[in-house]
Each structure stands twice: as C-alpha cells, then as structure tokens.
C-alpha cells in the first residue's frame with residue numbers, strides 16, 4: 292500500500308533545522324511507520340544557510356527569507372520551527388493560524404506570557420497537532436526506564452533527579468551568541484534553553500511541581516563578541532531547582548531536583564534522569580547511552596544492575612538489534628512520534644512528544660524559579 296506523504300516546511304535552518312532535514316532524508320531507516328514526511332519548503336533570514344538544503348533537497352517548492360510566504364503554500368501540511376526564542380510567539384501563532392500542524396522548539400515562547408498566547412492560538416485550532424521538541428527520552432535505554440516507571444516498580448518515590456549538563460560554555464573565550472543574551476534567549480537563561488528536556492518524563496509521569504526553591508548562577512559574566520571585545524553575558528548559566536512534587540500513583544510527596552547547567556566541568560551534553568524509590572530505583576544518562584540501570588530493594592544490600600540496550604527503538608528501524616543508538620537517531624524517533632500522530636490522531640505510540648499543556652507547566656515552573664531566586668524564598672505553584 293502506498294504510504295501517505297506529509298509535506299513539511301522548516302522555519303529556521305541552523306543547528307536544529309539541518310538535523311531535522313537530515314532525519315527526513317533517511318526516512319527509509321524506519322520500519323512500520325504509516326506516513327512519509329517530505330521536505331517541501333525552507334525559510335531562514337540567513338540566506339547562506341539555503342545552500343546546503345538546495346544541494347540535498349532539489350525539489351523544494353519554496354525557499355524564502357519571509358516565513359509568511361512559506362505559510363501561504365497550500366501543499367505544506369506541517370511546519371518544524373527552530374528559531375531564536377524571541378521569535379517563537381509570533382511565528383508559532385502565525386503558523387497555527389495558517390492551519391498547519393506544528394512541531395515547535397523549546398522553550399515554546401520566550402516567557403510565560405508568550406507561551407500563554409501560543410496556547411490560546413492552539414485552543415482556537417483543536418484540529419491541529421501541535422507539539423514541542425524533546426528527543427532524549429527516545430534513547431532505547433531510556434524507553435526501558437520509562438517502562439519501569441509506568442509499571443510502578445519504584446514503590447514510593449523518595450527522590451527524582453533530572454538534569455542536563457550541557458557544558459558548552461566551559462571555554463570562557465567562546466564568543467557570545469543569541470543564546471547568551473536575555474533579550475533574545477529570555478530571562479530564564481539556561482532553564483529556557485535546557486529545561487524542557489529535563490521535564491518531559493517527569494511531567495508525563497504526572498509528577499507536577501507543587502513548590503520550588505531555586506538557586507541560579509551567572510558564572511561567565513562577560514564574553515568576547517565577534518570582534519573579540521568583551522561584552523556582558525547576562526543569562527543564567529546554571530540552575531538548580533529543588534521542587535516538592537506529588538506522585539499520582541501513591542499520592543505521596545517526594546523531592547524532585549531539576550538541574551540545567553551550561554557549566555558543569557567534565558560533562559558534554561549529558562542529559563540524565565535518576566529515580567529513587569522504596570522498592571526500586573532506575574537511572575539513565577546519555578554519558579552511557581546504552582545502559583539502563585536499575586536496582587530492586589529486597590533487603591539491606593542493594594546493587595545496581597546494568598543492561599546494555601541495543602537499538603530497539605519505539606518505532607522499529609533497519610538497524611540490527613545489538614547496534615548502538617545516537618543523538619541523530621533520537622531526533623528521528625522524536626520526529627517519527629510527531630508523524631505518527633499526524634497520520635493518526637489516536638496513534639498508539641508509546642511515548643508521544645511534549646504537549647502544549649506540558650510546555651505551559653514548564654513556564655509556570657521557570658517563572659516561579661526566577662521569583663524564588665530573586666526573593667530567596669520557596670515559591671508555591673498554583674495547581
């Protein structure tokens with residue numbers, strides 16, 4: 292049977308725009324997926340970025356530096372948008388109002404007010420699938436951890452630690468870019484950049500923060516600009532949020548620590564989740580991407596069991612079961628989860644993309660975290 296084609300436009304052709312396009316180019320990698328996304332249009336104000344796309348995707352219907360022109364193309368069904376945070380609100384709302392499905396990048400609005408406005412536009416278009424990007428949970432070893440959680444093997448939760456130690460900023464001579472400027476990146480700093488990644492699994496498990504105490508740090512206060520002149524670098528580098536949360540499974544409270552760090556010596560793009568419970572515990576980190584670690588609490592002594600998980604992803608692929616899985620595979624699996632929902636609203640994909648209400652909850656948390664840091668107090672979140 293011929294598979295349905297879904298025409299995609301990409302707005303923002305930088306780091307993530309190219310990663311997305313590359314995933315579409317090797318869609319033959321995936322088995323058992325009912326639709327094929329086809330790259331049909333590209334948009335970025337940086338015209339030099341078009342060349343790579345033109346070379347590898349010769350059949351584009353449109354290349355433009357004005358996203359409104361792309362949104363006018365009727366043949367385009369869905370948009371992936373990866374632009375700086377100050378542009379999320381306008382471009383996401385215009386995309387939704389143009390009647391196109393959207394996979395938007397985090398933080399899904401530069402601040403809470405922008406996110407609220409995006410969610411209002413979504414409410415006016417219930418026929419559309421709108422999701423937010425987050426790829427790390429699609430590592431097969433992490434999918435194993437998610438199964439462990441869904442089966443409630445942890446008993447009563449003691450503590451959850453979820454974090455992203457990016458560490459891209461340890462080089463103090465690295466020039467400043469838009470991700471280090473409050474005006475473009477947003478006041479959340481590292482939380483807006485990295486935070487949604489750390490919250491996808493906790494929120495999906497229903498672990499909502501009831502309160503937060505936040506400690507934020509701006510370590511690199513200046514950085515060179517493109518000419519080498521030292522200029523202010525005004526975003527938060529590191530954030531540690533200590534939350535009180537509640538597990539709907541047991542209705543008991545527990546500690547949830549969310550760490551987003553651009554400066555964590557020794558780490559490189561290390562995303563991790565650790566769950567500690569009275570009956571069992573589990574850990575996953577991209578530092579050991581094959582390893583699903585768990586332990587059972589049966590008596591006094593407890594030892595971690597480590598299982599090497601192969602490439603058995605949520606959507607099966609052509610890759611042999613024992614081979615390794617990587618970042619590009621996780622991005623492709625995230626897109627596949629989106630495409631599954633586009634082709635069937637009731638898709639039974641085992642772990643769907645971040646939803647708009649989950650982005651809203653992240654904005655409530657980051658806004659409360661700023662208040663906590665400035666006041667030095669624990670802040671209670673409205674339910």
Ligand SMILES: NC(=O)c1ccc[n+]([C@@H]2O[C@H](COP(=O)([O-])OP(=O)(O)OC[C@H]3O[C@@H](n4cnc5c(N)ncnc54)[C@H](O)[C@@H]3O)[C@@H](O)[C@H]2O)c1
Nearest residue numbers: 303304305306307308334335336337373374375396397424
């Ligand atoms: N999911 C992830 O792992 C991940 C990783 C990095 C970044 N991101 C997110 O992706 C988004 C983009 O980040 P990036 O690292 O790709 O940035 P980038 O700076 O590499 O690319 C930004 C792109 O936006 C384009 N752009 C700027 N203004 C525009 C406009 N008015 N109209 C159209 N295009 C415009 C630029 O030309 C560039 O192509 C951000 O929201 C960021 O938080 C996600």
